[in-house]
Amino acid sequence: MARQKKTTTKKTKAKTKKEDTLRKIDKSFVEEGSKRVTDEDVEKVVNRADEIKNKFNEKGPLGKFVSQAKLLLSMIRDYWSGKYRHAPYWAIAAAVFTLLYVLNPLDLIPDVIPLIGYLDDAAVVSVCLLLIEQELDEYQKWKSAH
Secondary structure, three states, rough: HHHHHHHHHHHHHHHHHHHHHHOOOOOHHHHHHHHHOOHHHHHHHOOOOHHHHHHHOOOOOHHHHHHHHHHHHHHHHHHOOOOOOOOOOOHHHHHHHHHHHHHHOOOOOOOOOOOOOOOHHHHHHHHHHHHHHHHHHHHHHHHHHH
């Protein structure tokens, strides 16, 4: 009985820790992360776009974000190449921070943990999409016209 209680207590503590971690992922988490984005980070996202796309596999845990991830990558590529400079840098930085976060397998909740390893990635993507929704819509309109 005591052994079962210890196992249950460990599971409860682990669950609470993961919930606390997910609560940290909010607008300020993405904003603060985007403040540290450099030109090298933007270039890294452009150069590793295929790896990032693979993280957003339609059958994978981030599958519901496939079209938005492609749009984020496209906006960053067009920004980096100089084709699209209408988005404020903070929006580009937020997108870069988010995609680098997704690319990192050892983030707040390591991706190797079955079932829950991508929860934090999905939360960061969701917050970023809400944060730059208007800029992404404007980019999509521009992209459709060009």
